[in-house]
Amino acid sequence: MPGSGALILLAFSSLVVVLLLVLLQLTRLGFIVRSTIPDRPRRRMFIASVSFLITFAGVRLLVRMITHNHGPFNWVVVRGHHIHHLVWGILILLLVGYGWLLDLGRSHSPLSIFFSRLMSVSYGAGAALTLDEFSLWLNLDPNDYWSREGRMSIDAVILFGSILAVGAWGAPFFRGLQIMWSKRGVFRKEIGRLETPIRRARLLRPRRARRSPPRTWH
Incomplete structure (x- = not known):
């Protein structure tokens, strides 16, 4: 099934972009990202x-x-030529760069914010596709894809660097996520301490402000 790997790779990259956009736009995690990390x-x-x-x-x-x-x-393989996936990464990076030349994602309108997130996600995906075949930048031999031991070392370094970057840039997000889960745990603990359903309903019922009796002037 020639070319099926490219189709799967393209579908996976598109799925990553769509999934991250949905998380940023429509979920609680996206709200935490927007409220804790500057744009x-x-x-x-x-x-x-x-x-x-x-x-x-x-x-x-x-x-x-x-x-x-x-x-x-x-x-x-197209006409005897092996099309490497760094080609797709280069194309994505070119599109992202062109979008930033057009100043997409610079204003505060909903459409501009969407383009800003789309280009950020696309840039990360394109960089991953391109850097995965970094050896071809220096040696154009298609059979040179590094030895297994060297490749595993490079993979470990890149993955560790990626995790480090996520932790460094997303530190406020993870603190907000920790606060959210700690508050949820405290709330569940307090609910579990209640003895009867009636007491639970009384605790969860919104409290009304007590009105003070009108003053009488003598």
Whole structure:
């Protein structure tokens, strides 16, 4: 099934972009990101780092499955030429750069904010696709994809650097996430201490402000 690996890779990269956009736009995690991390440049760097980490790990898994003949995946060959996945990464980076030349994602309108997040996620995915085949930057021999031991060391360094970048740029997000879960745990603990359903209902019922009796003047 020639080219199936490229289709799976393209589908995976698109899925990463869509999933991160949905998390940022429609979930509680996205609210924590927006409320704890400043937009430019820290939030963009955090989003790009997360996208890079997920895409790079997925690409490594797919390449390993192809090289070990697991699944119906294969390399992309067009007229006898092996099309490496760094090509897709370069194209994505070119599109992101062109979008930033057009000043997309600079204003505070909903559409501009969406483009800002889209380009941040796309930049991380494109960088992962390109850096995964960094050896081809220096040596154009398509058979030179580094030895297994050297490749594993490079993978470990890149993955560790990605996790470090996510932790550095997203430190306020993780603190907000910890606060959210700690508050939820305290709330559940207090609810569990109540003895009867009636007491639970009384505690959870919104309290009304007591009105003071009118003063009488003598």
